[in-house]
Amino acid sequence: MPEINSQVRQTWAPWNQPDKKPFVRIENLSKTFDDIVVINNISLTIYEGEFFSLLGPSGCGKTTLLRMLAGFETPDAGRIVIDGEDMSNVPPYRRPINMMFQSYALFPHLSVEQNIAFGLKQDRMAKADIQARVEQMLALVKLQGFGKRKPEQLSGGQKQRVALARSLAKNPKLLLLDEPLGALDKKLREETRFELMTIQENLGVTFIIVTHDQEEAMTVSSRVAVMEQGQLAQVATPADIYEYPNSRHVAEFIGAINLFAAQLETVETDRATFRVAGIDLPICTGRSVNAAVGETLWIGIRPEKMRISRTAPEKTGENMLTGEVWDIAYLGNLSVFVVRLDNGKMVRVQWTNRTRSPEADISWNDRVYVSWAADAAMAMRH
């Protein structure tokens, strides 16, 4: 499809610079468990300093991929190269990588200090240096004074911090995080996200995070890899993934979207028009598409890019559909209208509640116009 690669302006994007050497190179990686293909021929490059997310539903292979990076699973085919070194025959305890486990995996019989110092002791670091480093890590995760406690005396959020401190203590070149915020409650999770970002930026360590929470991936990442059944559906920046998904699956997985199966009618250099069954007016996209006239493509429009009104919009050149309000969900900061279009299809339209009185003044069963700018629609082949 035409809509690929950085459509959104980037300030820092090593993945677009051909002279940059990737830090992690995954080449044709495959893994099968009991005849089930978990990782299917994945190739991926990750650059130094990135905060990279592996995003996907459970069972898509993202955790397996992370465990192969850490060395806990051996690939059936392909190889992993980290910082120019082939990791194929390197056991987990010799890799320049540390991992933060989903369950935190704190050593229950050791104190917080001893947990953080564990990796440093393995490196035979001098006692005084270990002490200093432990203090430094405790300060980093704001747990000064908790050093003597046992893991069982900590709250979930504190355990999460200790796990983070322990995995960062050895100053790894690459940190793997398996659902690091999964066990925290919503509020704490949102706060911790930003802290994680700050720590990552300050230390400059490359982070690879596994998550099934799309909001988390969008917030923290430099790039996101959307995984689907052991394959990479799309690898791009959060904004590109959201605004320029390369397939229906990606578009639906990240955020909400209204999809239409549409037949390509005309193609021009800066626009394309489509015909949707049961809808009189054509739908147009604000850019050309690389497809033949008559082909059926998928048109997607995000709910927040649609407008809803009781009177016909004045702007010309907009896409416009008519329908009836089927359902309204009031969420406080916004309202979601479910509109039943004249051809029977349901679409979701999001309305931001900018004032305290219901500006939209739209109620159930009202006849409404749903409109959007031409460049708000995206065309996808799959």
Place this chain on the structure above:
Amino acid sequence: MNKSFSTFNVVSLIIGYAFLYIPILLLVIYSFNESRLVTVWSGFSSKWYGELWQNEELLDAAKVTLQVGLVASTLATILGTIAGVVLTRFGNFTGRILFNGMIYAPLVMPEVIVGLSLLLMFITISVDRGYWTVTLAHTTFSMCYVAVVIQSRLSSFDRSIEEAAMDLGCPPLKTFFLITLPVIMPAVVSAWLLSFTLSLDDLVISSFATGPGATTLPMKIFSQMRLGVTPQINAVSTILIGLVATGVTISSVIRKRQEVRKL
């Protein structure tokens, strides 16, 4: 859960416990009997305990029992722990099912068969039977119990902490000693106590495996029974009951505590 007990339940409970424990209680009470006759009560006395200390034969037997118990349960704990680790950590290696079966088999095998086969083996390889053959025999059967206890502990063990240790640069064997072993230590101690108790009161297998100069306490008691019960036997049995009860109690308390901690 909070259903109150019916009369029927209470009565059957009392009868059941009475059947089990009244003989033991009687044995303990009569160990404090003044009279030489075990069935006639003639006043309280602890003289049989005193006489026990004069009885060289019984003391020797007790010493043998304790030595065998200590060595056998330590060996059994080491071997059983290794077996438990192998069964839970090494995946589906060839012969795993066979090995698993062979670990469990002695638990259900009649003691007479175990004893007899050990005896036949000792004769075949012509070793002198005595202290070491008894110790070996005890190690063999208590090892199975240890393996079962360790295996059940390890199957509920969060493997990610072992992985975390390796991830932090700790090789597998070191990880076992630094992480796995300390965490499962309560189970190991409780397994040791269990095998010590088993070794302490074993009669059948010891009788087959023993030789001159290695008479264990249960064997001694049993042989003296044929000459008639003396209150000394009651006294020594009371001490044995005390030891076994303590061992079992400590072992179960340790396991309970561990379960509570896991919650």
